Amino acid sequence: MAGHSQRWLVPYGDLSPARQLLLVWLSFLLPIAAWSVVSYVPFVWHPQVRITDPGGVSYFTKDSLVERKTFDLENAKMAAAGQPAAIGHPANPVFLPAPHEVAVAFHRGFTTPPRRTGEKWLHESLWQSVQIIAWGFAISSILGVPLGILCGTFPFFSKLTEPFVDFTRYMPAPAFGALAVAILGIYDPPKIAIIVVGTFFQQVLVIANTVRKLDPALVEAAQTLGANRREILFRVIVPGTMVDLYNDMRILLGWAWTYLIVAEYIGASSGITFFINQQAKYRIYDNVFAAIIMIGIMGFVTDRVLAVIGRQIFPWQKTAKPGLLRSLALARQRRRQEALPA
């Protein structure tokens, strides 16, 4: 038994908390390690040469990057002509900065002003993107969540709307870009519209499906307790599917982020996408990486925070640790028990 439990690979098995923590760290450390190997070990990849001394080669300049083949060819020519050879060290292309360079850029991105006046700082660009997402997701949810719940509850609404929704969701949201600009102008509204279009149709179907998965016996139990249609909807179906709906919303919010980049290309490019494009134009790829990683961090942190909040506000889940309100309720019950005569 002991030997069995110490195995790392057990189908549907459990891992000790220590092992889980180790693997969580490894899941981030391994890609960073691979990136570091490619960046710092000279004989891994490094297809170019960074010139430290151009020697006799007329068109090489100090600190420029040349293909290794060109470098060897020119040095062979120099050797034949008896001229001093160019000197350089292996380097990666400019679009693959090393981890420490990105780390520096990450810090610099928030501390250095934009190159041109009128351009936005990194944090301003991010804030603009966050606003687009928030508006798009909010508008989509205000319409999509109630409609999804109605579709999941009443076959009437399901048959009335779902076939059309199903049809529309196959149309890629970016396809509506030109239309959105024509109707809503070039600034934020068309971008928000793209996120709404991209999220809404999926949202209705996902939420309707979740609502349909509620155990029908709970609805029957409520009926035998005297619940009418409205009470079934608001006191059984809504609370009964709340946890799953909350988790659906977390996943849908992730999808909204994927529509963001497309949305920001539409009309006047803005937000984090504009920042990334500008940095790429200036060939500051450190900043490009920093911005992309920033999006990842924001999405990931948002999701984790929502997961923690979810455990607090839904104390009836098996996995939930008692939150603040729950602990108070349990303490109150204990006090009452102690107050009772034995």
Place this chain on the structure above:
Amino acid sequence: MSTLQLPSYREQSPAVAERFAKLKARPVILDVQNLTKIFHAHTTLDRISLQVHRRELMCVVGPSGCGKSTFIRIVAGLETLTSGAVLVDGRPVNGPGSDRGMVFQGYTLFPWLTVKRNVMFGLQLGGQSSTMAESEARQWIELVGLGKFEESYPHELSGGMKQRVAIARALANKPRILLMDEPYGALDPTTRGRMQSYLMQIWRQVDVTILFVTHDLDEAVLLSDRILVLGTNPSQILELIEVPVPRPRSVEQMLTPEFLATKHRIEELIHGPGEAEPATLPRIRLTMAGDDVE
């Protein structure tokens, strides 16, 4: 079984006979008249007629597929009937309602509500203020012996405890009849036995009529005043048995002649006369010679 000399299940001691006379003098709570249910061109229930009196505990048994679950669901109003009528307190059943509480086989406590809130659910739907509902819910929770768990969520309770809360939740609405659809089917035998004695205690203390579907014949004989035995193809009433076992009942009575005779009679009705011989399997040997178990 065949060597055992059993009295007729129809023989009732004077005390039991008197009890039945008293029972039948009570008003009729559930009146089923020629109930027929046809489902997908298949007659699930065929002309069922019976009356359940106030404070009676009736079990419904029968082979699987005899429609006993359909029957109780029709009484609950969760399924429609094809013809005939079901009257509760003289009023025809037309959809589910709080006058007919139900306890299901699956656990149907609302997972997002604490034990107390689950029991309060029906009371608040009935228009009670939350303070009133709370104090009343507490009494019902005490009645099923779960006072310590009123702030617990259903996932923190065992299967038997969940069903006790479900019973409290149904009884809190003061239903005219409590419908129980194999409520202990998913419980282990020990818990099931304990639940049966809980139910009998509760039933003694509360003014409630109970209709109880089960496939466990011991359970049926132990709990019932009368047992409705349904057959299959067609699903008609085979017999409405008056259980001659005196009350108060306890597990010790399960070996008394009246108990065994009643159980034997139900088995006969369900499986046909005589012991049903198990089909003989073809003799194929897959063991080594000399390795016999018998």
